[in-house]
Amino acid sequence: MCDCAGKLKRRCVYLNNRIMNNPVISKLGAIEIQTVSWCNSGCVVCPWAQIKDAVPKQSMREDTWHKALEGISALHPDRLLPYNNNEPLLDKNITSRILDLRSISPQAIIEIATNGLLLSEELSDFLVNHTDIIFISLFGSDEESNFQLMGKGMGYNRVKHNILSLQKAKERNNSDCFITVVKIMNYPPVSNDVIFKDWIFWEDEGINTRYYNFVDRSTNVGDFNQRDHTLKACGCDFNRPNERTFIWHNGDVSFCCHDWRKEYIMGNLHANSLIDILNSEKYNLIRDMVDGIADSADNFLCKKCFHCKTGIRDSGYPSKGKTE
Ligand code: SF4
Numbered sequence: 370m371c372d373c374a375g376k377l378k379r380r381c382v383y384l385n386n387r388i389m390n391n392p393v394i395s396k397l398g399a400i401e402i403q404t405v406s407w408c409n410s411g412c413v414v415c416p417w418a419q420i421k422d423a424v425p426k427q428s429m430r431e432d433t434w435h436k437a438l439e440g441i442s443a444l445h446p447d448r449l450l451p452y453n454n455n456e457p458l459l460d461k462n463i464t465s466r467i468l469d470l471r472s473i474s475p476q477a478i479i480e481i482a483t484n485g486l487l488l489s490e491e492l493s494d495f496l497v498n499h500t501d502i503i504f505i506s507l508f509g510s511d512e513e514s515n516f517q518l519m520g521k522g523m524g525y526n527r528v529k530h531n532i533l534s535l536q537k538a539k540e541r542n543n544s545d546c547f548i549t550v551v552k553i554m555n556y557p558p559v560s561n562d563v564i565f566k567d568w569i570f571w572e573d574e575g576i577n578t579r580y581y582n583f584v585d586r587s588t589n590v591g592d593f594n595q596r597d598h599t600l601k602a603c604g605c606d607f608n609r610p611n612e613r614t615f616i617w618h619n620g621d622v623s624f625c626c627h628d629w630r631k632e633y634i635m636g637n638l639h640a641n642s643l644i645d646i647l648n649s650e651k652y653n654l655i656r657d658m659v660d661g662i663a664d665s666a667d668n669f670l671c672k673k674c675f676h677c678k679t680g681i682r683d684s685g686y687p688s689k690g691k692t693e
């Protein structure tokens with residue numbers, strides 16, 4: 370007689386024991402997954418514009434996706450994000466992948482962040498019914514500023530239209546999914562007056578806007594040097610290496626989304642399970658480096674990051690930890 374059910378049960382007990390015995394994994398809150406490797410925008414506030422010529426356009430293979438699902442099934446994080454430094458709507462399988470996530474982790478919050486260019490009526494209906502949070506990046510406040518901030522092809526009026534249609538889809542479907550327009554403020558080359566110009570419009574439409582401070586993603590954008598990299602690392606504002614993990618389209622796993630250039634790959638799902646990667650010596654050493662328990666080089670990703678504590682006094686934007 371076949372013992373598949375028994376084997377699966379034993380496997381689940383084994384995995385659960387491993388999770389419960391590891392204090393780091395048991396509190397992992399979120400997993401981000403890059404299902405395609407590229408973006409169709411060229412935002413000046415994002416590292417993508419600087420690395421895109423070196424990145425091949427590739428989709429996550431089905432076997433890699435299934436390895437990611439295995440990891441999610443074992444960990445059941447609170448939040449699942451089917452994007453990671455990319456534009457998720459470029460994935461022609463994004464709807465079936467969201468359904469897969471919902472089916473294996475029904476309790477999880479599914480969040481998507483998009484530039485909104487490819488939002489169609491059909492896709493909008495799908496997203497408001499099957500995701501919980503939708504962030505749409507629309508950094509400018511009119512055609513001219515959006516061109517300046519998000520690049521060619523990112524028509525402000527087109528995306529604005531798509532966001533309004535998404536809101537209608539939400540109403541039509543009686544959805545309680547949370548829609549938010551995302552803006553970046555305090556980006557030195559562009560005045561905040563420009564960024565705030567359409568705030569009233571979105572307010573009148575009943576659509577939430579969220580304004581994030583510009584962060585240079587560990588010097589991956591421009592030459593802003595927001596943190597003095599010679600200062601010791603003393604922990605992450607977001608506790609990133611413990612709070613979430615990041616899966617790239619080829620199965621590589623990173624400890625932080627700031628690793629745009631993939632300099633700190635913790636492992637690959639085709640070689641090890643997600644649990645084993647999260648529990649590896651390599652990952653634990655990185656956690657100690659982020660917290661300053663283990664030494665790290667001056668050019669360590671976190672030492673160049675605005676969100677890395679200095680342990681002395683965080684002096685705030687734009688030169689955290691700098692003494693001049
Ligand atoms: S911020 Fe988002 S939309 Fe803009 S280039 Fe980066 S990944 Fe693409």
Ligand code: SF4
Nearest residue numbers: 605609625671674677
């Ligand atoms: S300090 Fe910055 S680079 Fe380091 S884990 Fe946190 S967000 Fe990432």
